[in-house]
Amino acid sequence: MILTALALAAAIQDRCTALDTRLPRPLAGWTRDGKGLDTRHAVTLPVRNGTLETRITIRKAGLVGIAIDREGWIDAFPATGRRPLRMASERRGPRCSTIHKILTYRMRPGTYRVTVNRLKGGRAKLMLTHD
Incomplete structure (x- = not known):
């Protein structure tokens, strides 16, 4: 019975309230x-048709993160390139957040094209991070 109470208390503590x-x-x-x-x-x-596309301008070289609020296949391309950049890492969004x-990606200064495919719904929320 004590173990059940401890498990219940831990579950309540881990639940997101906001x-x-x-x-x-x-x-x-x-x-x-x-x-x-x-x-x-x-x-x-x-x-549109499960896809979105946008352009970004990177002013400072470094690791650039692309955060998204839903499942989707994210690719980043040099503005004039056909081959996507290699992803440096992928991680889940922070706990208790709407970031999926x-x-x-490692990016140098310049313009890039970002595409997201396999999306469901009419809109997707994105944001960049820079390390």
Whole structure:
């Protein structure tokens, strides 16, 4: 009986009471809606036939993360390239957040095309992070 009470207490403690309230600093802009995919805010983009496409400009080389609020296949391409960049890492969004996953790519300054495929629904929310 004591073990059951401890398990119940742990389950209650792990339950999220609010979403997106304790995001880490690089994701603090997730709750702000802006124009264009950037690091200071999120953007909600229309999905057409399960796909969305946008362009980003990277000003400083480094690891760039692309956060998304739903399942989808994210690719990043150099603006004039046909081959996608190799993903550096993939991780789940923070606990108690509406971020589904974050894919990270090594990028140099320049323009890139970001595509997300296999999306369900009419819109998807994205945001960039930079390390």
